[in-house]
Amino acid sequence: MNEFLIQLAIALIKISVVVAFGSGIMVPVMVYAERRVVAFFQQRLGPNRVGPFGILQPFADALKLILKEDITPLGVDKFIYYLAPGLVLFFSVINLAVIPWGPDFQIFGRTITLYVADLGVGLLYLLAVSSLNIYGIVLAGWSSNNKYSLLGGLRSSAQMISYELSMGLALVGLVMSSQSLSLVSIVNAQQAYPFILIQPLGFVIFLICMVAETNRAPFDLPEAETELVAGFHTEYSSMKFAMFFMAEYVNMVVMSCVITTLFLGGWRWPFPNPGPIIGVAQFLGKAFAFLFLYIWLRATLPRFRYDQLMKFGWKVLMPLGILNILITGLIQSLVK
Amino acid sequence: MNFPFIPDEEDRIMIEGYMEQIAFLILALFAVVGGLITVTHRHPIYCALGLILCFLSISGFYAMLGAPFLAAVQVIIYAGSIMTLFVFVIMLMDLTREDLKMPPSKFSTVVASFLGFVLLLEMLMIIGGGFLTGKMGSWTPEKVDSVGHTRVLAQVLFTEYLYPFEIISFVLVVALVGAILLGKKKLHLGGKE
Numbered sequence: 001m002n003e004f005l006i007q008l009a010i011a012l013i014k015i016s017v018v019v020a021f022g023s024g025i026m027v028p029v030m031v032y033a034e035r036r037v038v039a040f041f042q043q044r045l046g047p048n049r050v051g052p053f054g055i056l057q058p059f060a061d062a063l064k065l066i067l068k069e070d071i072t073p074l075g076v077d078k079f080i081y082y083l084a085p086g087l088v089l090f091f092s093v094i095n096l097a098v099i100p101w102g103p104d105f106q107i108f109g110r111t112i113t114l115y116v117a118d119l120g121v122g123l124l125y126l127l128a129v130s131s132l133n134i135y136g137i138v139l140a141g142w143s144s145n146n147k148y149s150l151l152g153g154l155r156s157s158a159q160m161i162s163y164e165l166s167m168g169l170a171l172v173g174l175v176m177s178s179q180s181l182s183l184v185s186i187v188n189a190q191q192a193y194p195f196i197l198i199q200p201l202g203f204v205i206f207l208i209c210m211v212a213e214t215n216r217a218p219f220d221l222p223e224a225e226t227e228l229v230a231g232f233h234t235e236y237s238s239m240k241f242a243m244f245f246m247a248e249y250v251n252m253v254v255m256s257c258v259i260t261t262l263f264l265g266g267w268r269w270p271f272p273n274p275g276p277i278i279g280v281a282q283f284l285g286k287a288f289a290f291l292f293l294y295i296w297l298r299a300t301l302p303r304f305r306y307d308q309l310m311k312f313g314w315k316v317l318m319p320l321g322i323l324n325i326l327i328t329g330l331i332q333s334l335v336k
Numbered sequence: 337m338n339f340p341f342i343p344d345e346e347d348r349i350m351i352e353g354y355m356e357q358i359a360f361l362i363l364a365l366f367a368v369v370g371g372l373i374t375v376t377h378r379h380p381i382y383c384a385l386g387l388i389l390c391f392l393s394i395s396g397f398y399a400m401l402g403a404p405f406l407a408a409v410q411v412i413i414y415a416g417s418i419m420t421l422f423v424f425v426i427m428l429m430d431l432t433r434e435d436l437k438m439p440p441s442k443f444s445t446v447v448a449s450f451l452g453f454v455l456l457l458e459m460l461m462i463i464g465g466g467f468l469t470g471k472m473g474s475w476t477p478e479k480v481d482s483v484g485h486t487r488v489l490a491q492v493l494f495t496e497y498l499y500p501f502e503i504i505s506f507v508l509v510v511a512l513v514g515a516i517l518l519g520k521k522k523l524h525l526g527g528k529e
Contacts, residue, residue, distance in 0.1 A: 004348045080381070121486060124408035131416025135388070135423070142381065142427045150427065157420060181486060 006110075014116050015097075022096045022250050023089075028058035030249045034295050041299035062242070070238040073145065080143035085236065085243035088136030092250040095129050098122040099257045100184050102267045102279035114267075114276065115184060122183040123175065126258060127168055130213060133251075134160050137215075140244070141232035152231025155221050155306065160213060162313035167209035169321025173202040173328040174262055187266035191273075194265035201324045203263045205317055210255040212313070214248065217298040221306055256290035257283075359400060367393035378436050380426045384419060391415040402477060405486045 032047070032055060039046025047054035072081065102114035119125050134157045141153020175181060177198055178189045186195075196203045212219040228234070233244045260266060264286050267279035274282060304312070366389055373386025391414045398407035480488050493501055 121404045121408045128408050128411035131412050134420055
């Protein structure tokens with residue numbers, strides 16, 4: 001067999017597996033988990049009729065969404081109206097490319113890496129893609145020709161820009177500790193201990209920002225039902241609505257994976273040198289804990305008011321992020 | 337050529353060369369189309385989107401030239417932040433169909449054509465005069481690769497170009513403060529109006 005073709009095949013297989021995992025497996029799992037867990041929080045049963053324990057509910061939902069009438073309201077800007085949901089889903093999925101899922105392993109005498117790409121500027125790639133993620137939402141809100149949608153889109157962009165800043169600042173401290181922007185090197189740098197131990201403040205800031213970035217409760221102002229109907233996706237129906245829905249869950253999965261990679265040692269903690277299966281299990285276990293946290297927050301906390309949200313982002317999180325950089329720098333210069 | 341075509345090592349290098357050329361052509365096409373949309377489309381939102389497309393393709397060029405840090409920063413700052421602000425403002429302008437059908441003013445057409453012509457002349461002079469390849473710096477691609485692109489950039493920025501870097505950041509802060517001052521409706525300087 002031929003080396004070039006094999007490399008190509010391996011890369012394509014890895015991409016397919018990651019995309020299938022991120023959007024095809026995790027979205028139904030999360031839809032089911034969210035409805036079920038929130039139901040238990042609220043002393044209800046949740047979906048329990050379709051299949052055993054209702055586990056086929058997400059597939060019934062998907063079927064329903066596909067078969068629904070796809071309405072394009074009058075007065076929308078058609079090109080952008082059709083483009084926006086695709087953009088949102090696209091920019092959510094491509095983030096999965098840089099996440100290291102587990103250790104390298106040998107099979108048929110060749111080394112297989114468990115990541116799609118090891119970019120030298122992986123962290124910046126994540127930030128860049130999440131800054132582009134805003135466009136889908138803003139354009140969806142604008143092109144719908146609806147005041148509620150426009151307001152939802154504006155709110156969401158303002159929120160994402162504000163919290164992206166604090167997120168970037170929280171990551172600066174982390175990069176100072178890891179001395180690298182590549183996610184693979186960051187995981188390798190956590191062989192002895194996870195970065196949450198030396199960057200506790202950065203971890204807390206990142207955790208708050210990641211909830212805000214995904215527009216989830218208590219930061220779900222863009223789709224505040226009581227004020228904005230459904231926010232930026234009010235006018236969307238059928239599969240186009242489903243794409244926004246999927247993108248939200250893919251974003252949650254990505255963010256959980258990222259925080260696991262950056263602060264909890266990725267696949268290297270608690271066992272620093274595991275085999276591929278235990279490594280991936282360690283990674284996914286922690287990621288699932290964060291996904292549960294998302295649902296937990298949604299079921300527990302009421303929504304912020306808009307001015308509280310902005311004040312919290314700019315007057316609390318941003319100064320804390322700068323403080324974190326100062327402290328990290330001080331400690332590092334003292335230790336040296 | 338044998339069939340089915342199975343590439344060997346020599347072919348691989350050739351294929352990679354082709355792939356680079358194809359990537360360049362696609363990016364160049366996007367950049368030019370984005371630029372054309374920016375200047376010709378009647379609707380400002382589409383102009384902004386065209387400009388974003390242009391910025392993203394340029395970031396692709398940076399990545400192809402072995403400058404991943406610049407590529408990422410190009411996306412974060414230009415495509416991600418500055419253009420978000422533009423789109424934000426355009427969305428709030430509330431343009432009607434009549435606004436969009438209004439022809440551009442004669443004055444701006446004349447000035448824009450003149451400036452465009454000057455720019456075209458400059459470009460032709462640069463390409464024709466062979467000014468494209470500048471002086472060779474001390475950081476060759478091999479040297480940069482051995483240290484790591486981001487590390488080199490940081491080192492040079494915070495040692496050799498420290499003063500320009502600090503002055504630029506100072507100027508930016510001044511601009512920021514100025515913008516906030518202009519944005520305030522009423523100024524209360526020294527307690528008196």
